Amino acid sequence: MAGGTGSRFWPMSRPNHPKQFIDIFGQGKTMLQSTFERYSKLCPRENIIIVTSEAFEDKVRMQIPSLLDHQVLCEPTRRNTAPCVAYAAAIINEINPNANIIVSPSDHAIFGDSQFEHDLGEAISVTDKHDWIVTLGATPSNPNTKYGYIQFAEDPSLSEDCNLHKVVTFTEKPPLEMAMQFIQSGEFLWNAGIFVWRLPVLMEAYRKFLPNVADNFFSLGIASPKEDIERAYTAVEKISVDFGIIEKAENVHVMKSTFGWSDVETWDSLYQTCNKDDYGNAIAAGEVMLYDCNDCMIHVADGRTLIVKDLDDYIVNVTEKKVLICPRNQEQMIAKFASDFYLKNEK
């Protein structure tokens, strides 16, 4: 899934150039490229389907030039993730009606590639044998109030060695106090938004919980004309696969991941995930010379050098067209700066 428009990461992430297309960790590859590479180790490259918005098709094909025509699906309108997954499922159904499918965001950070490969391999071996939906749960490192939490329970009938658990509850974006209780209890995992299921299981769940989406999308195929795709998107409401299916289905299990995970949706979550220097500065990317700076979150786009003296607890983001300097504890203001900027520049 590569259609998101990360708005809280401005100016690094912009409406027409969102996070999945950016090298946020300065690794020489964008999040989409990293995600593609990660899944290329789990299945043949040509089995990866990328769903994005029409406006981003060129970016996707530019960043992964090897993609065949049918590997990029373009959404004419934004309908959240349930229609997106259904569209991809319909295409996969033409190729292999019994395929194991991993549904995954393309703009999340994964720490520990070999653990990731191991966990996903296990998940597929589970869905291969059972008509289950396996969702990946990350061990929470802090009481994040922006994440979804999955409460799990031990189930003696499940194999111990693949960390599989029964799902008890889903809680989206709990208040801080609740999130703290969740963490203390040790019974909760972060919902990493990665779902593994076989195609017949997926289709059955859609037919049961989102029959309108199933009716409109499962008849689509590689050869479908653009009008049919547009008609399908027009016929359905915005709904997420989490809310529409995963939280309602009874055959959902959660696998406790052994890799680290972050959705890196905000400057603060990027700061949390980055390595820090001796003074607490997180330099996600770029050539940076710091003098007497502490606890700063820094991201500099390609080629530029940032020189800073005497700055504590600031975000500094240098992009091709913009420079943002903002205290880390004022991050919630950034949406306003972005809206001011576009108001000013669209006149």
Next chain:
Amino acid sequence: MAGGTGSRFWPMSRPNHPKQFIDIFGQGKTMLQSTFERYSKLCPRENIIIVTSEAFEDKVRMQIPSLLDHQVLCEPTRRNTAPCVAYAAAIINEINPNANIIVSPSDHAIFGDSQFEHDLGEAISVTDKHDWIVTLGATPSNPNTKYGYIQFAEDPSLSEDCNLHKVVTFTEKPPLEMAMQFIQSGEFLWNAGIFVWRLPVLMEAYRKFLPNVADNFFSLGIASPKEDIERAYTAVEKISVDFGIIEKAENVHVMKSTFGWSDVETWDSLYQTCNKDDYGNAIAAGEVMLYDCNDCMIHVADGRTLIVKDLDDYIVNVTEKKVLICPRNQEQMIAKFASDFYLKNEK
């Protein structure tokens, strides 16, 4: 004179791209272009000779494409201003041996173009009639310790209406206390580095005070081969026209300028010369969105937008390749940052 390498204005000004070639006030023209335009109102454009270093010839010709071959003189080595002026004088001597000559830096700021035009016109009318050297003196607005000061005395024999005065003393870069006394006395002007004299007066002064420079340079001409120019530069010492001639000659008068002047050699002097917003921020150039910022000095190169929240008393400079963020009172550190940068990047 366009050969300087402003080092204290980093990173806006760089050794290979010094201040005269930069649009430091965001006016859509560089200091060289502004200076050229200013003098174009006083004499035909083709009478303007620009002396620069060989390395900068392309920059000069790119910024002022109308220049004829002989209007750009290239210095093979840096010898300060006395040889530079002598070289230009030799060329002018071939065109008009009785020319009035204005010697001027190309990287200073002038405020009040019509006053400038008026004052220089007056100065030329003086040198046209008298065998005098007229130097322009700016009224000091603060006890700047980086400037040269000219003490003047009323001279009843001089015409009142052109603000001409006898020169009593020259003092280069006085200590702060002395500078403050200078200002209080009302008898001192800043040496703006602009000298007006007729060619025979100039040549006579050189022959008297810098005979070695005169011998080596006055024989040069438009057709001189490169070797002759190199030989002349090799034969002389580094010496400024101020120290070598103006401070020694007896026929020097100072004209109190009615225009504003600054050599804008440092971020602080740029701050002093810029208009401020209601919060004391000086935005010299660029698209800037400030939120709760005070007393900042900001310069953003073409096309970028700077967004800043909660910054007081900082310099923020955004160039094509670098971003500097530094407290205004730490400006003296910038030379170190620049040297660290070049050490790091020349490896």
